[in-house]
Amino acid sequence: MKRFDCLKALAAEAGDALVVSSAGATTLEWNALRPSDGNFRVRTLGLCSSIALGMALGLPRRKVIALDGDGSLLMNLCSLPTIARMNPKNLIHVVFDNQVYEASGSGETATARGADLVGIALAAGIKGACWANSVESFAQAISQALKRQELAFIGAKVDVTRTLVAPYPMDEVENKYRFVRHIEATEKIEILKTSLPASYG
Amino acid sequence: MTVEEAANTILGGLREAGINLVASLPDINLAQLLGAIERDQDVLHVPLCREEEGIGICAGAYLVGKKCAVVMQNGGFFNSNNAIVSTLLQYQIPLLLLIYYAGDIGDRTFSTTGSMTEPVLSALGIRSYILRQLDQVKEVIKRAQILAEDSKRPVALLLTKEVLGRRAAAGVLRTRNDAADDERQ
Numbered sequence: 001m002k003r004f005d006c007l008k009a010l011a012a013e014a015g016d017a018l019v020v021s022s023a024g025a026t027t028l029e030w031n032a033l034r035p036s037d038g039n040f041r042v043r044t045l046g047l048c049s050s051i052a053l054g055m056a057l058g059l060p061r062r063k064v065i066a067l068d069g070d071g072s073l074l075m076n077l078c079s080l081p082t083i084a085r086m087n088p089k090n091l092i093h094v095v096f097d098n099q100v101y102e103a104s105g106s107g108e109t110a111t112a113r114g115a116d117l118v119g120i121a122l123a124a125g126i127k128g129a130c131w132a133n134s135v136e137s138f139a140q141a142i143s144q145a146l147k148r149q150e151l152a153f154i155g156a157k158v159d160v161t162r163t164l165v166a167p168y169p170m171d172e173v174e175n176k177y178r179f180v181r182h183i184e185a186t187e188k189i190e191i192l193k194t195s196l197p198a199s200y201g
Numbered sequence: 202m203t204v205e206e207a208a209n210t211i212l213g214g215l216r217e218a219g220i221n222l223v224a225s226l227p228d229i230n231l232a233q234l235l236g237a238i239e240r241d242q243d244v245l246h247v248p249l250c251r252e253e254e255g256i257g258i259c260a261g262a263y264l265v266g267k268k269c270a271v272v273m274q275n276g277g278f279f280n281s282n283n284a285i286v287s288t289l290l291q292y293q294i295p296l297l298l299l300i301y302y303a304g305d306i307g308d309r310t311f312s313t314t315g316s317m318t319e320p321v322l323s324a325l326g327i328r329s330y331i332l333r334q335l336d337q338v339k340e341v342i343k344r345a346q347i348l349a350e351d352s353k354r355p356v357a358l359l360l361t362k363e364v365l366g367r368r369a370a371a372g373v374l375r376t377r378n379d380a381a382d383d384e385r386q
Contacts, residue, residue: 020261040264044287047257051288054261054269057222057245062265078250082258086247176264176292183265191266193350 001135003096004163006156007033009139010065010094013146016186017063017092018055022048022072024103025162026096030067032165037182041168041175046076049083049093056088059187063090063146070097070111071104077120084125089149092142093126098160106160118155129153202335207366208233210335211299212241214342215270220297221245222267224255228274228301230365235272252277256284260294268346270297275304275318276311278357285325285355295349295356297342302331302359322357329357332364 003026011033020040021027027041040055042048052066073079073095083093099112111117121129128150132138138156145152170178180191211234215223223238224247225231239246245267249255252273259269273281278300289296304315322329328348332338341358349356362368 018265042288043291044257044284046253047260047284047288050254050257051261051264054222054258054263054267055265056261057247057258058262058265058267076251076254076257079254079257082247082250082254172292176294179264187266189266191264 001133001138001156001158002161002163003098003156003158004029004033004161005135006096006132006138006158007067009135010142013139013142014065015063015146017065017146018059018183019065019067020048020052020055021067022069024069024072026067026069028165028168029163031168032163035169037178038186039175040179041172042072043172046072046079048072049079050076052091052093053079053083053086053088056091057086059183060088060090062187063092064088065092065094068093068095069102070095070099070109070117071101073117074110074115077124080121080124080126083151087151089151092145092152092154093121094142095153095155096158097155098158100160102160102162118153121153121155126151126153129155131155131157133157202366204233204366205237207335207364208237210338211342211360211364212237212244214339215297216241216243217339218297218343218346219268220270220346222247222259222262222269223272224249224258224269225272226250226252226255226274226277228303230301230303230362230367231272231274231360234365238272249273252281253284256281256288256296259296260284260288260292263294263296270299272299272301274301275314275359278318279314279321282321282325285327289355290325293353295353297346297349298327298355298357300357300359301365302361305359305361308362318359327355327357328352329359331359331361333361335364335366338364
């Protein structure tokens with residue numbers, strides 16, 4: 001199964017969901033398929049699911065999708081019991097498990113030697129965590145998760161294959177501003193307040 | 202002053218600063234404060250397993266409009282450093298860090314952790330203020346949040362035993378019995 005095909009299926013369903021993607025090629029492939037100011041690229045390995053959790057808690061009526069990787073999630077496994085504890089009904093945690101540190105020389109991760117991320121998610125208390133074993137079952141799991149008001153965790157074993165796409169078109173600070181402006185516009189809230197100059201006081 | 206009064210004052214400062222999400226990991230000296238935060242209906246409390254995830258949670262919540270703080274020990278601040286650098290500083294995201302100052306002057310434990318706390322904050326370019334007087338706490342918290350938002354960076358407030366209403370460290374005047382009392386607290 002190719003990650004890019006799973007992402008295509010996701011792009012067809014995602015609508016205006018906010019998407020947080022882990023450091024690595026997943027971000028570039030997703031941005032090529034669904035360019036949007038509602039995409040946020042994570043640069044700290046491990047933090048994808050935590051940043052997505054924060055967004056989900058902050059905007060409980062908006063769907064938030066985390067596009068995590070096995071190396072990333074393994075670095076921050078304690079995120080799973082925290083997500084289970086907070087139980088945000090609008091969070092969909094997707095993990096593409098290619099069993100290697102793809103962006104760092106493709107050395108094996110622990111999932112290549114038996115660590116089961118869905119099993120770990122279930123044991124952490126995320127009910128309904130499941131593997132999607134084909135692009136069709138992935139698309140179905142995503143479609144259900146988007147319709148339900150329920151925390152979801154979907155694992156997908158994928159090949160070590162990158163699809164050649166354009167580089168990410170902006171730096172981190174621009175990503176932040178565009179994302180926040182997108183939230184302000186779509187949620188009709190003010191986040192970045194600017195003060196009047198002192199002479200207006 | 203009791204620990205409960207201290208906890209309520211600090212929580213009051215957070216509320217007046219507009220903070221509505223607090224991620225935390227316990228230290229015995231933070232127990233009453235975290236209990237007060239947990240009971241507050243207007244502040245969403247996110248108990249963590251490790252402090253670094255709290256930096257991510259608060260960054261994500263900030264991006265959608267929440268005002269956040271992390272309450273942790275200085276050991277937890279060290280645990281958070283990669284996230285602070287490659288998320289908060291890299292993206293220019295403000296965050297209030299309330300750090301219990303273990304190994305503060307007069308403490309009998311964690312002096313190594315204490316000795317590295319201010320130098321590491323300084324090396325990261327994080328402005329920090331040590332809170333020792335409870336009557337200044339609310340004002341300093343409000344100003345720190347303004348500074349964080351204006352500078353778009355984290356700002357650290359170091360919480361000492363004095364300000365948490367715990368028995369203040371008293372250095373050479375303390376006896377072994379004092380230290381034993383602290384252990385039982």
